[in-house]
Amino acid sequence: MASWLLQILVISSLHLISLSSQQETRFVYENFRDQDNLYLDDSAKDLGPLRLTGGATYETGRAFYKKPIQFSSSGPLSFSTHFVCALVPRTGIEGGHGLTFLLSSSMDFPNARETRYLGAFNESTSGFPVLAVELDTIRNQEFGDIDNNHVGIDVNSPISVGIASASYYSDLKGKNESINLLSGKPIQVWVDYEGTVFNVSISPLQVQKPSRPLLSHPINLSEIFPNISQLFVGFSAATGNAVSAHYILWWSFSTNRESLPRLDISRLLDISELLEVLILQLHIRVYRRGLLSWLCVWVLWCWLFLQEFISTGGRSIQKCLKHGRRSLMHIGSLTSPCTKQQRVSARMSS
Ligand SMILES: *[C@@H]1O[C@H](CO)[C@@H](O)[C@H](O)[C@H]1NC(C)=O
Numbered sequence: 001m002a003s004w005l006l007q008i009l010v011i012s013s014l015h016l017i018s019l020s021s022q023q024e025t026r027f028v029y030e031n032f033r034d035q036d037n038l039y040l041d042d043s044a045k046d047l048g049p050l051r052l053t054g055g056a057t058y059e060t061g062r063a064f065y066k067k068p069i070q071f072s073s074s075g076p077l078s079f080s081t082h083f084v085c086a087l088v089p090r091t092g093i094e095g096g097h098g099l100t101f102l103l104s105s106s107m108d109f110p111n112a113r114e115t116r117y118l119g120a121f122n123e124s125t126s127g128f129p130v131l132a133v134e135l136d137t138i139r140n141q142e143f144g145d146i147d148n149n150h151v152g153i154d155v156n157s158p159i160s161v162g163i164a165s166a167s168y169y170s171d172l173k174g175k176n177e178s179i180n181l182l183s184g185k186p187i188q189v190w191v192d193y194e195g196t197v198f199n200v201s202i203s204p205l206q207v208q209k210p211s212r213p214l215l216s217h218p219i220n221l222s223e224i225f226p227n228i229s230q231l232f233v234g235f236s237a238a239t240g241n242a243v244s245a246h247y248i249l250w251w252s253f254s255t256n257r258e259s260l261p262r263l264d265i266s267r268l269l270d271i272s273e274l275l276e277v278l279i280l281q282l283h284i285r286v287y288r289r290g291l292l293s294w295l296c297v298w299v300l301w302c303w304l305f306l307q308e309f310i311s312t313g314g315r316s317i318q319k320c321l322k323h324g325r326r327s328l329m330h331i332g333s334l335t336s337p338c339t340k341q342q343r344v345s346a347r348m349s350s
């Protein structure tokens with residue numbers, strides 16, 4: 001009887017394992033704090049929002065979903081992803097350089113560079129395959145950038161194969177509306193792939209997914225990634241002399257495009273509040289640095305004063321004060337319209 005039960009248990013658990021191994025990849029992150037299956041690299045931190053760079057110069061940050069993507073075995077290769085990000089420039093300096101959504105055969109980017117390489121590329125195009133969707137806020141003419149506010153599709157190189165100024169098609173107005181990527185406000189991004197079509201759309205948080213994509217480009221994922229069973233998805237961001245903090249607030253992904261978890265904006269409230277605190281801290285840090293240098297100057301001055309006081313037993317300070325009083329009197333006598341004698345006689349006659 002007991003062995004019977006055991007047999008059933010073993011068979012059913014084996015069945016479960018085989019089911020889960022066939023499962024396609026589908027996930028949603030509404031908060032990034034202490035989450036399973038996240039691989040964080042360089043400056044990336046899970047502060048509630050996922051912070052890729054924190055507002056320092058020459059930073060890179062990356063984060064990946066730790067498990068390789070499992071595509072459906074039936075039908076053409078496909079996936080959809082939707083995320084909400086915020087690019088926040090630091091007070092008083094130019095914002096940059098941008099963030100990317102990454103597809104890569106490796107999670108380790110030891111040689112990826114900051115600045116215009118966005119933490120995803122370097123000067124060399126050899127190495128493992130990388131596909132990036134960039135939200136780029138600096139214009140690099142040597143990479144063929146059209147402006148300092150664009151979206152691009154990059155294959156193994158920061159020179160985009162598809163590029164467009166950041167905008168969305170407004171169904172309401174029937175025209176394109178531009179978006180300022182560096183507004184610091186949450187921006188929605190969609191990446192949809194099926195067969196050989198790779199689409200990218202963006203929109204402000206309050207606006208639904210546009211009916212027309214911003215970019216639609218022919219891409220064959222199996223050509224770019226010969227071993228499609230080893231494909232990771234994630235994000236990268238970088239700064240240089242231009243500095244922004246780069247955040248991801250929400251992220252969903254599915255290899256079955258119909259079952260992509262939907263964004264419920266009301267669930268974004270908590271994370272948006274956390275973001276506001278982080279942005280405030282970012283700005284305070286700048287002011288605090290200013291205050292700190294003032295404080296340093298004052299401390300140094302007091303220390304020098306004290307040194308002088310101790311070394312001369314206070315005499316030089318007295319001399320200084322006396323000298324100060326004398327020079328004040330000197331100024332007084334210069335500005336006074338009459339001499340001491342005139343003043344005394346004036347007082348006597350009154
Ligand atoms: C960067 O360059 C090296 C070769 O110098 C290469 O092996 C590596 O894969 C490149 N790409 C990235 C993203 O690190």
Ligand SMILES: *[C@@H]1O[C@H](CO)[C@@H](O)[C@H](O)[C@H]1NC(C)=O
Pocket residue numbers: 192193194197198199211212213216
């Ligand atoms: C990409 O956009 C085109 C043009 O709107 C559309 O016909 C196609 O279905 C889209 N493909 C995907 C995978 O979203």
Ligand SMILES: *[C@@H]1O[C@H](CO)[C@@H](O)[C@H](O)[C@H]1NC(C)=O
Pocket residue numbers: 164169175176213214215
């Ligand atoms: C709107 O943007 C799309 C995508 O960049 C572009 O193909 C189209 O020509 C634009 N339409 C207008 C009217 O500018």
Ligand SMILES: *[C@@H]1O[C@H](CO)[C@@H](O)[C@H](O)[C@H]1NC(C)=O
Pocket residue numbers: 195196220221222223
């Ligand atoms: C995509 O590339 C793979 C590998 O090169 C090839 O076998 C396949 O036919 C291509 N798919 C399409 C639709 O061109």
Ligand SMILES: *[C@@H]1O[C@H](CO)[C@@H](O)[C@H](O)[C@H]1NC(C)=O
Pocket residue numbers: 068227229230
């Ligand atoms: C493809 O990737 C899988 C998963 O990482 C690995 O087990 C397999 O050996 C790879 N195949 C080739 C030909 O590299």
